[in-house]
Amino acid sequence: MSKELDTPLSQQGDYPIVNYIDGKNQETYDEIDEKKQDGTVTPDRWTAPEDWLARFVDGYSGQHGGETLPPGSDPYRVATSVFTMNDEEALLYLKNLLIEIPHDYSFDTAWAARIRDLSLGHEHCQMEYGDWAYEVCRDAGICHNWSCYAEVRAVLLPYDDPDTPCESFRAYFLGIFWICVATLVNTFFAPRQPGISIPGQFIQLLLVPMGRGLAVILPDWGFTMFGTRWTLNTGGEWSSKEQLLSTLMATQASGTGNFNGLIVLRMPMFFDQKWSGYGYSLLLAISNQCYGLGMAGILRRLTVYPTQAVWPANLPTLALNRTLVSSDQKGEVVNKWKITRWHAFLASACVFIVWYWIPNDFLQAIRYFNWMTWIAPNNFKLGLITGSWGGMGFNPISSLDPLTSGSGTMNAPFFAQLQQYVMRVIAGIILIAMYFANVSWAGYMPINSNASFDNTMKNYNLTRILNPKDNTLDLDAYKAYSPPYYSIGYLFNQGTNFTWITFAFVYIFIRYWNVLKKAFYGMYINMRKRQSIYTGFDDGNCRIMRAYPEVPEWWYMIVLFVGFILSIVTVAAFPTETPWWTIPALTVIGTFICIPWCVIESVANVGIPLGILWNVLPGVWFPGKFLPDLMLLMLGDAFTAIAGSFAQDLKYAHYARIPPRAMFRSHILAQVLNVIMYVSTIALLESLYDSDNTMCQWDNKNYMVCGSAHSVYSTVVSFGVLGTNNLFALYPALKWCFLLGPLMALAWALSEKAGPVIRRRLVANMDAEQCARFDTRIWEPVSTVLQTVHPAIALSGAATWGGNQNLSNYTLALYLSFLFQYYLKRNYTAWWGKYAFLLFAGLSVGGTISGFISTLIFSFGAGKGASFDYKANTIGKTGVDWKLYNNEISYLPLPEVGYFGLAPGDYPVNF
Structure with missing residues (x-):
């Protein structure tokens, strides 16, 4: 230590004491670090005490419910890579980090609260100064030298060996x-x-x-x-x-x-x-x-x-890569599990090689588990709302096959999957209401198909309107036939995509303006001054x-x-x-x-x-x-x-x-x-x-x-x-969706800026006790929830309808995401860090291997033409749900005039 561990910071010399609570910081950790690199500040290199290193290694051994190190790690090298800042520098870094945390959707909220407590001093935390200094230096070192995110730390080392063969x-x-x-x-x-x-x-x-x-x-x-x-x-x-x-x-x-x-x-x-x-x-x-x-x-x-650019879909591949090439720590036991990462991956792959055959060949009813429709297969509303094939999938147990719904569980954080799912539910309810209200002639078609239809409720025949020689439009044939009509699910998907594209464009440029400005300014400086x-x-x-x-x-x-x-x-x-x-x-x-x-x-x-x-x-x-x-x-x-x-x-x-x-x-x-x-x-x-x-x-x-x-x-x-x-x-509503997106983005961005102003006005006439109660019971819970909502990510969930995509494709995935990305990650961190990515890597590998084998057997090999037509396979493919999937049924019958939609003389001809 550069200073005695039990001496308060305020008595430890001439380091800058900076006020971060009101945001008026005069000197950031990055500036201090940059000065050190330039040579204007040359303090003696600080070295962590040996007992700190041993304490860190023990904490990452998996014996205490904490995280574990990636395979192939040198525990003491990880520890020395983490502990590079003394307690003053570490505290300064954490206080700067607190300014950025509210803008980071992936940062663990429980850890953020802990860092906030540490930044207020050892007395506030009711800790001995030495223990407090250890935690401050450890947390700052982990964020600065390793990663702020547990999922990244599970697959990444905080050091490198440049001599390791690569481009061989x-x-x-x-x-x-x-x-x-x-x-x-x-x-x-x-x-x-x-x-x-x-x-x-x-x-x-x-x-x-x-x-x-x-x-x-x-x-x-x-x-x-x-x-x-x-x-x-x-x-x-x-x-x-x-x-x-x-x-x-x-x-x-x-x-x-x-x-x-x-x-x-x-x-x-x-x-x-x-x-x-x-x-x-x-x-x-x-x-x-x-x-x-x-x-x-x-x-x-x-x-x-940027640190926030995690690319979550990369992490399972990185986890599998390290597991395939590197070895675990000898004798490592986490949450009473002794099995190695490699054996966990193999076991998962073998299980899903076998499992693939069950829902895909021998017990197909559980793949899209539309059990609610079995009660009354020909009840139109029941099949439409709860069906898993052509229905909307409002079914709490809509699939028992993680290969159908859940294989990408580890590819995105839980907060993103939850927000998307909530928006899917809201969008699905809107779709059902629009369908039964026959908005845009929706009732004459299936609710959620990607196909186009003519005005007699049949699949649209493009060849009837094209000149056979050059595939250009035959206008007379078009007028004699029909314009193409689309299901309400497809229209909603297109409209939401139009809204999402413009929303994301405006919101990202507003929300990440400083990041974008920094990036493009850096590009300019790099080209002009040849900086790194x-x-x-x-x-x-x-x-x-x-x-x-x-x-x-x-x-x-x-x-x-x-x-x-x-x-x-x-x-x-x-x-x-x-x-x-x-x-x-x-x-x-x-x-x-x-x-x-x-x-x-x-x-x-x-x-x-x-x-x-x-x-x-x-x-x-x-x-x-x-x-x-x-x-x-x-x-x-x-x-x-x-x-x-x-x-x-x-x-x-x-x-x-x-x-x-x-x-x-x-x-x-x-x-x-x-x-x-x-x-x-x-x-x-x-x-x-x-x-x-x-x-x-x-x-x-x-x-x-x-x-x-x-x-x-x-x-x-x-x-x-x-x-x-x-x-x-x-x-006509589709074109207005392009305008709706930026208006929503501006409204959301303004609401984010207006939040502090609204709070000040609400508490202006409250006494201290009322203000504290308001903050604790109302403002802090609401603001915490809103801080975790990324509107561009949430809105993407509403755009996943159409093409018979429904809640059945996402419900099981949400359950698995909650289990692995939230509950196990928080409560069994060591087990999660060691096994979670590999279990899903095994799922993916096992499913694809078995799918490859199944295709070769049943499409090219001895099983070609084989079918398993018993009730466990056919029960889910009867009734309204299956007919909606195959575009064979609609809510409303064809009108007596013989067509629905526009009259023949009113077809749009804006060429």
Whole structure:
């Protein structure tokens, strides 16, 4: 200690005494730390007492109900990494932290209250000064040098070994191998229903024996260049950094890109554009990847370096990665459990390999457990409200299969899942009321379908309104047929998405204005003064990553510029009917909406569905044309989606201590291989399956029906050929949803600012006793609840209706989230930190392995055509619920005139 532990702070020298309670702090901890780095303040390095280190290690042993250390940890190294501040500096840091906590939705409220008590001194806490100083230094060190969040600490070390092998030949070799295999398999079987794919966690699992095998068998052949040894085998064991680098190369680069858009563009079943061959597809794919990678790199200050940008969906992968490669502490026992992490993962995977078969093949009634409808299967209102297939899912036990509802339990914090679920319930009640009130002719269709219908209650036949030669609109045929009508669930979904997009855009820019300003100012300073990209970010992870050479801003800008130029070429050099100026417009709009998308996704794993925006805009700009709508859908949707995916990868690397330039190089290589493989696989698909002209038709003998491509085709025709203006003329309320979003955002932001003013006015005429009672009983509980509400996250829950998505897909997930993300996390922290992520990783791996096996057996193998038609499988698929799912029933019968909706002479024709 730099001062005696039992001496009060006020008597310990000339450290600044700062008033943080009223927010008028004159000097922040970051400023003090920056001065130290600049050399203007050079105090002796403080060292924690040995008994503090031993006390910390014992506290993290799992014996006392606290947290445990990640596998592969050196306990004393963790302790020394945490204790870097003396008691004065630690107290100063905690008081600064209290200013930020109200803006951090993920910060544990119980821990925040404890920090608030500690900041008021040892007498307030009724603690001995030495015990109080230990807790202050420990909590400040954990937040500053490790992480503020227990879920991150469960998978992350507060130190790094720069000499750990990472960018090795064996890591690249396995990454390239799995890119080729996964891209080929996933792309080839993407049109199939049900599909077959290689899950990322399955690849992650196989990389371990393959990597360890290469570490044994590869010879140490190599050479030395510029002082660096380049060899086939770096020596030593297969490391966690090599494991994650290979995993990221294989999983994040093995997707199918714009597969559905290219199928719609090229196949005779759809638009049959012969010019869109291999060269065009490759150009489009490369432009998508460049756009995404470039934008992700530019937005690092918003999506990677901020402490709050956790990217919760990354944590299960990181937990599994450490478990597969590293060992537990010997003899570690938590909450009386002795089983290792690895064995817990294996047990979970084995259980769910077996379990998958029960709800999916042998006892299908429990998958969508619509038991309430069994009482009266043909009761329309009962089936509609409580049904799990085509109904609304208002059922407290709507699924007994965590693979159907709950596999993503650990991918988002409980506060986010709870808020979304509450909004789903509210939205569902509104939907039911609108349906029975026959709003927008809703009663003549199923309540929650994504299909479009004609005015005779049949599925809309697009071929009746298109010219067969060029797929343009036949206006006379359209007038003689019908406009497309949509279920109230689909309309509500679209309207909520429109509201959500504009709400999130305005709210995020207001709520995170200081963060955004700091990020873009940092970018400007970095480019002008060549300062570090980590300037302004001083948490432990950023300080550790400063040891590695940075990826300059201009590298990512070059990649983004290449994507920009190639995108212009894709629309201008081919007969796309899309003007070149749409690409600059797409870039500007995409950049602005990518910011709120990445911010919300990084905090709560909630992505904004932006695809609809790229249907609406070209439908306004080019009504009656399908090609511009499809072009901008492929370019715009991939722009934001790929940027978010790459930003998530960069956070993986940040947490796993993978050098930034290694990530950049591996991503460039992975994307080049990925686009070549996936475009080549599309060409292979066409040559193999187009010989009998049934590719993408429902009677294809190999089940290559292209279900998702049909959905893209329908959307493009609805917005492009028929035009957005005609859709808005048919459903005028939709266009006002764009205005509703920013108005709601402004109202919410103003209410946040007005809160303190409202309180002052309410207590103005109260005496001290009344004021204290008001604060305790009313103001503090209400403000605590409102502080945990993130309106953009909550509103996303209302946008999950349509397409037969209902509460059945989320109810069990909410129960599991409460159990694992709230109750166990708070009451059995050690057990939760050690096992929770791995149990759900096992669930995912077991389910995907068994699903893969099941598909091979029942679709290609000996079980092909087999069915299990006994009551336990058929009871849930009878009655109103199942008919709603198959679009076979509606609340109201067809009117006597023979149609519903607009009269034939009133169809919207705004072309």
